[in-house]
Amino acid sequence: MTRAISVALLAWVSVGFGSAHAAAQTDSTFVARLSVVPIDEETALTTSGIGSVRGVLIENRLFMTGTFEGMSSAAIATHMHHGRAGQRGPVAFQLSISRSASGVLGGSVRLTDEEAQALRDGSYYIQVHTEENPAGELRGWILESE
Secondary structure (H helix, E strand, O other), X not given: OHHHHHHHHHHHHHHHHHHHHHHOOOOEEEEEEEEEOOOOHHHHOOOOOEEEEEEEEEOOEEEEEXXXXXXXXXXXXXXXXXXXXXXXXXXXXXXXXXOOXXXXXXXXXXXXXXXXXXXXXXXXXXXXXXOOOOOOOEEEEOEEOO
């Protein structure tokens, strides 16, 4: 069941990338490298995993897809947070995610002009929350790629 959802999500996001790219001539691409984010000394011993996210911004719509693996437990949620590099921030958008220790995440969000500029400025990050670490297990800042 989870695998079917993962494949469907990946296909949906891939179609979004293709149709959105065909509809616009200019776009910006973004990447995020997901790595462990221990919140305190206790969670430093229980966090694990890696992942990556790719995004395309077309006319203020951000399409994202990514993968993750090796987490301590099943993912329960993933969010796009607003916060400068190295600083925690509030949840801005919710994304879809496989409810497993390895899988896919993705979705699309419409951004205001201000939010799109904040994205270009590196002021958003992805955070993956798990059963074992509900405050967050993986995190990565979304950066514009060249």
